[in-house]
Every structure is written in structure tokens, then in C-alpha cells.
Amino acid sequence: MSLSSRSTRPTDRRAGADGSTAPPDNDVLRAHGLTLTQGSRTLLRDVSAAVRADETFAITGPDGAGKSALLACLSGVLAPDAGEIWFNSGPLHVLDEKGRTALRRRHFGLVDGRTRLLPELTVAENVALPLLLDRTRRTEAFAIARHWMERLDVTEHAEARPPGLGPALLRRAAVARALVTRPAVVFADEPAHGLAGAELDHLMRILVSAVRSHGITLVLATADRRVAAHADRGLVLREGRPDPRAEGW
Template structure:
């Protein structure tokens, strides 16, 4: 079965287990270009496994993953690593910043890894830090930052490379409610203004409220979709099925 032409990401019948325990049990899903898709579910539902499979970080035991109508599940490890480095961005619950680098150097790192000139990478990193209202922190190191500030740096790092898709796995989990809302607004606003597709996983319904569409995982299955929302441009969101 060929993936739909209008889906930037498409997966069919994904199955995966960890030490014999099922993590995904036949999940199929599609994500349109520029869409913000929320994946909602409790701890252990399979959200992280799904995002890792979609991002090419984890090969499913069964099933297919396609990106821009090209198969991801058949790529060799080196090709999948290049895909993640050049086309995808990742934000996790922990910012995972390198402690020896400054904020600007951490943000510029993905650009440098793909061969961008040092000056251009630093300038681009600074531009994204300014957009996220943390430009003044550019010369600081991660240990000098508040937790919410570190998460903003992680968002800047993920977006600086202008990825086609950003995977956000519980990106606001460690934050207080006020910080969580602010960081989430910044992520969503930056993604929408640059047409970046986002797959946002969380166990908190409030976190996925700003998504164009929300699907729910439970026990490794896509059990339902929440009431569909129109996106900011008025386009109907795509479907997802098990």
C-alpha cells in the first residue's frame, strides 16, 4: 500500500515489543505537512516508541514508516541517522544540552554537524534564541539556566536546522504549569510560522490542546481520536487508524 501523497509521515501496522512486553500493537497513522499532531496517552501507552519509530530512531519489528513517500524502515542505520540529523528535530523531557558548550553553541550544534559554516551556524542559532526570547542567555552555560530556559534552548536547537518534522516527546513534563504553557506556546508558534510539522506526545491533555488534531494511545493501540479541530489555516486534518 502506497502512502497518501499529502502525508509527510505515514506509518502502517507498527508493532514493537520490549523484552516481550508489547509497546505497539498494529498502529497506523498519517501526518500532514505543517500539521501539529498531538499523541495523548498515559505512561506506558507506547507514545515514545511511536515517535522513535516515526523518526527512524527505532526500527519496528513489523510495519512500515514512510517520510515524503520514501521508506524509512528499509534504510540502513547511517542513512536513518542522516535523516534525523538533516530533516528531523527532537525535543525530549530533558533538554540534554552539552554542559561544556554555551547556549549558542548548543543551539548551533545541529547546523555544524550538517556542515554549515561556523559563522553562519552561530548567527542562525542566535536568531532562534532571539525568537524564543532567550537571546541574552547566548553566552551562558546550561548549569546557569533555569529548567524552563533549558527547554527553550532545546526548542531553539531543534528548530534552528529548519527541520521538516519536529518530534516532541513530553517536552514540558519537568516544568511548572506556568512555564509549561509558555514553552509550549513558543514551540507551537515557531512551528506554525515556519510551516514545520510537529508530532507532540504527552500524557497531559492540556499540553496537546493546541494541536490541530489529537489521537489517543492506550496499551500500544490507537484507541480513538479526540474531536477533530480545524487548523489555523482551516484545512481539515488527516485521519489515523489502527
């Protein structure tokens, strides 16, 4: 399946600080020739990918394939040893750690299966926290948080604290927190970790529905085919490389 891009960003081929040239199309994210090593291990080997605006894109493959490493590079959490990454025609690969952190805070939302809510805060306070840290007025921050709690079906637990909630509710609340700033892109690493059956399907349905209705791009990293099935397109990795045997995408 594919989803046509509705990006309005310019398509001029602007040069990066390192002399590289922006890709000529409307991909919100584009990576070319990424290589990443960690000690003696090579996590990524010459990986390229393109993510269109407003789509759900899945990075899949077996454990150890490089899914989380690619997601970390695309989101600016890690800097690749070689290759280029472009976000909305801007060269992410030339930014230092401070620049990448600023980019994430402004444009990206991050969530993974290990995301933890602060136990001393209520669910509503946890969801509103990114806005409060960004000095959004308290009344406005909680109004926005309520909207996303409604979308993720956690409103009735707004005043509860995380230790009293089950894993499905905790996952949905964590996703609401990642969406509360209305980022351009949400990066989700095994967002349904620990869930199965109806709970997994419910989380993925409301997550994909929420991002699509707000024009947010979603990039998933998952080994679970049930999660990947909710994507429009994807990339299959094996041993740090695109899998030439993969079919369907």
C-alpha cells in the first residue's frame, strides 16, 4: 500500500553545510547510505529509506536487524557514522547533539515500549508535561492534554496515577504524551510492547487514527507483524541491511 504525499514543503535542492544536496521530492524524511557502528558491531550497513508526509511507515525485521538503530538515527537520537538524513529539506546529519536535541523537542515525538510515566504525577499531568516544560499556560496545556487523552481513550483515568494502571492504559497514556505537542513526526519503537490480542489492536487503531486525522507522520520500529500491518509502507531489515527477499513493500 502507499499513501500519496501532501507535504507543502519546498522541493528546491538546497545544499547542506557539508556540501550534500537535498533530495528533490516531497519526502518528510529521507536517509541515504546510513552506516552505524557500536564498538565492534555494525548496526546499519548502507541503509536508505524515504518516509512520506502524513503516512505510517514501518521498519520491520527480526530481533537484532537494526530497527531501533535506524529509528534512532532518523529521529536524531544517534548520529550515523556515514550517510545523510534529511528532514523537510533540512540536513539533519550535519547537526551536533545540541542541534539534534532542539530539533526533536520542536518537531518530533518519541515513544517506545519502555516509556515510563512519572509515578508521582496523575495521567493528565504526565500527558501535559511536555507542554508545561515548554512554558505553555497551565490551562491551555491541560486542555490540549484532555484532547489527546480523549483520542487515546484514557480520559476516565485522567486523575489516576500510573502505579494503579494496567499496561494497556499506560501504553495509551504514553502515546498521548508523545502526541500532545502535535509533532511533525512521531517515532514509535515497539509501541505495543507487552500487549496482545484486542489490546494491541485497539492501541494501534486509535494511534493510527489519531496521527492521520492531525496530519502527523508515524514511523514504527517493530518485530510484530500485527503492528506492522497498520502501516501504509515499510522497510524490512536483516542484519543491518534492507532485506532483498522481503515482499509486500
